Amino acid sequence: MINESLKLNTKIFDTDVERVPIRNGFGEGVVRAGEDNSNVVVLCADLTESTRADAFEKKFPDRFFELGVAEQNMATIAAGLGVSGKIPFIASYATFSPGRNWEQIRTTVSYNDSNVKIAGHHAGISVGPDGATHQAVEDIATMRVMANMKVFVPCDAIEAKKATIAAAKIWGPVYLRYAREGTPVITTEETNFTPGKAEIFWESKKPQVAIIACGTLVHSALLAAKELEAEKIGVIVVNNHTIKPLDEKKILEVVKKTGAVVTAEEHQVIGGLGGAIAELLVKKNPVPQEFVGLQGVFGESGSPDELIEKYGMGVKDIIHAVHAVIQRKK
Amino acid sequence: MEPLHEKKLAHLEEVANRVREGVIDSLFVAGSGHSAGPLGMADIVTALYFHILNHDPKHPDWSDRDRLVLSNGHICPVQYVAMAYAGYFPIAELKTLRKLNSRLQGHPHRGALPGIETTSGPLGSGLSQAIGMALASRLDNKKNRIYCLLSDGEHEEGNLWEAAMFAGKNKLSNLTAIIDRNNIQIDGNTENVMPLESLRDKYESFRWHVLEVDGHNIEQFVDAVHEAIAIYEKPTVIIAHTIPGKGVDFMERDYHWHGKPPNKEEARLALSELRTLGKRIRSEHE
Numbered sequence: 001m002i003n004e005s006l007k008l009n010t011k012i013f014d015t016d017v018e019r020v021p022i023r024n025g026f027g028e029g030v031v032r033a034g035e036d037n038s039n040v041v042v043l044c045a046d047l048t049e050s051t052r053a054d055a056f057e058k059k060f061p062d063r064f065f066e067l068g069v070a071e072q073n074m075a076t077i078a079a080g081l082g083v084s085g086k087i088p089f090i091a092s093y094a095t096f097s098p099g100r101n102w103e104q105i106r107t108t109v110s111y112n113d114s115n116v117k118i119a120g121h122h123a124g125i126s127v128g129p130d131g132a133t134h135q136a137v138e139d140i141a142t143m144r145v146m147a148n149m150k151v152f153v154p155c156d157a158i159e160a161k162k163a164t165i166a167a168a169k170i171w172g173p174v175y176l177r178y179a180r181e182g183t184p185v186i187t188t189e190e191t192n193f194t195p196g197k198a199e200i201f202w203e204s205k206k207p208q209v210a211i212i213a214c215g216t217l218v219h220s221a222l223l224a225a226k227e228l229e230a231e232k233i234g235v236i237v238v239n240n241h242t243i244k245p246l247d248e249k250k251i252l253e254v255v256k257k258t259g260a261v262v263t264a265e266e267h268q269v270i271g272g273l274g275g276a277i278a279e280l281l282v283k284k285n286p287v288p289q290e291f292v293g294l295q296g297v298f299g300e301s302g303s304p305d306e307l308i309e310k311y312g313m314g315v316k317d318i319i320h321a322v323h324a325v326i327q328r329k330k
Numbered sequence: 331m332e333p334l335h336e337k338k339l340a341h342l343e344e345v346a347n348r349v350r351e352g353v354i355d356s357l358f359v360a361g362s363g364h365s366a367g368p369l370g371m372a373d374i375v376t377a378l379y380f381h382i383l384n385h386d387p388k389h390p391d392w393s394d395r396d397r398l399v400l401s402n403g404h405i406c407p408v409q410y411v412a413m414a415y416a417g418y419f420p421i422a423e424l425k426t427l428r429k430l431n432s433r434l435q436g437h438p439h440r441g442a443l444p445g446i447e448t449t450s451g452p453l454g455s456g457l458s459q460a461i462g463m464a465l466a467s468r469l470d471n472k473k474n475r476i477y478c479l480l481s482d483g484e485h486e487e488g489n490l491w492e493a494a495m496f497a498g499k500n501k502l503s504n505l506t507a508i509i510d511r512n513n514i515q516i517d518g519n520t521e522n523v524m525p526l527e528s529l530r531d532k533y534e535s536f537r538w539h540v541l542e543v544d545g546h547n548i549e550q551f552v553d554a555v556h557e558a559i560a561i562y563e564k565p566t567v568i569i570a571h572t573i574p575g576k577g578v579d580f581m582e583r584d585y586h587w588h589g590k591p592p593n594k595e596e597a598r599l600a601l602s603e604l605r606t607l608g609k610r611i612r613s614e615h616e
Contacts, residue, residue: 041469065465073492076455080462083440083448085393086469088462104455104489112440112449 019182025160027052033168082114094120094136124266126304141271155218204234288328340615352411366574368408387417401456402481454487483515498537514585545570
């Protein structure tokens with residue numbers, strides 16, 4: 001059953017559910033953050049329209065910096081701004097930032113504890129026809145491993161806006177992960193978003209499995225839950241938008257109820273959301289876990305839907321993983 | 331910045347020599363670290379901390395202070411010694427360099443020691459952080475200046491040229507970069523490892539104002555900084571020609587001393603040379 005207290009979009013299960021690119025939430029959120037605080041500045045590396053940083057550039061031209069195609073310079077200039085009282089957001093595709101500039105982020109943002117917000121766009125395989133070079137599928141792992149770094153993966157454009165506004169208010173380095181394609185809108189303006197707090201979006205009466213998802217796969221997890229209900233298999237669906245710090249209390253609570261977990265993310269199954277959950281459970285409550293995600297290979301060109309299907313991150317793959325993990329519960 | 335009188339110049343030369351002694355002392359106690367670069371930059375770092383910078387060692391987080399970014403973090407012993415002498419922390423603490431629980435990390439860390447503006451060590455990233463500070467000052471209409479010390483070898487890093495391009499485009503006249511042009515790096519002489527010349531032409535084509543000085547002539551260096559302050563439409567880079575290991579005969583110009591500390595006997599020899607040099611400096615100014 002959908003958790004009605006969260007006031008989610010009533011059209012979640014409709015085929016004509018509204019689809020909005022998650023990156024739009026960045027564009028709107030960072031403008032709001034800029035209105036709220038004049039210390040917010042935005043840096044972009046030749047992808048201003050695509051990352052939706054253009055709205056900020058238009059509104060605050062003096063606080064917008066065009067770097068050209070230079071992601072290492074973008075991260076390090078932001079580090080200097082961040083230790084000088086500014087709240088810089090750096091925007092590019094996640095394969096380039098935090099991909100190419102990983103060491104700069106490690107030393108000058110993370111270790112320096114500079115107040116920089118890294119906006120990684122075009123994350124996941126659903127980037128589509130651009131191909132594997134542009135599909136960031138390692139970024140959750142490479143960011144969450146850093147000390148001082150917080151990691152948010154919003155599930156739709158509305159949550160992305162809230163996460164962006166929240167990031168500006170949190171002291172210290174934050175990584176925000178945004179997807180490119182139109183993504184079903186799951187939440188509403190009234191839905192609670194608290195950094196570090198996972199939310200139960202769906203809970204069946206006798207749940208056998210917890211599906212813990214983030215980003216674009218939260219919607220797929222809800223569709224899976226609905227289909228599983230018809231099979232009389234109860235599940236809990238958790239929107240785990242904050243990978244770090246992980247909401248350990250909520251995760252352990254749902255796992256105690258279900259005794260089995262499926263994690264779902266548009267990311268390698270190594271080191272991402274699934275890895276974070278496994279690290280927690282192996283210490284506190286080891287239970288069978290299945291990992292829906294990219295299985296240690298690179299993507300390729302194709303439409304988002306084709307890629308999600310071919311690489312095993314679709315609704316049927318989540319359902320399959322739920323069946324598999326139930327088998328392992330014995 | 332005050333004018334540089336003869337008496338002040340003599341004082342700075344003396345302090346620079348004491349800074350060199352402090353570098354040898356702390357490197358010997360540490361048992362690891364870099365010798366040549368810190369000795370070569372002693373004059374410039376002394377001029378910065380004791381004459382040029384508008385700073386307050388008792389209030390290292392004063393928001394209007396000038397910033398000194400050390401991009402080539404491996405020469406931090408010279409910065410630590412100068413900072414201790416300037417009053418940032420007790421001189422006795424220099425003996426903790428590179429030891430467990432010390433604020434004096436092997437490469438400087440902003441979170442460890444007040445007065446360190448940024449963490450550095452991995453090369454090529456300091457200039458862009460200095461640019462970030464310069465942009466913040468410009469946005470806030472602050473009059474402070476940003477100085478960035480760079481090594482010559484780190485000009486092999488791409489990040490540095492990205493930064494140079496950006497500073498030129500944005501006419502960051504509140505930024506002054508200072509290059510320690512000592513011609514050595516770990517694997518040998520820079521022009522053999524990877525030719526860097528002409529640094530002047532490179533920076534000029536990136537829209538910088540370029541000055542060259544003898545990095546051991548404090549008066550020349552201070553003059554160059556005055557000129558940099560007077561240039562409004564461009565950032566300035568001062569290429570400071572230095573002698574690696576300056577002041578210690580057996581270390582001078584030998585790239586083998588880039589990345590190692592002196593042993594007990596070498597430290598004794600080095601200190602005795604520097605003390606003789608110190609006496610000469612004092613007698614010259616009497």
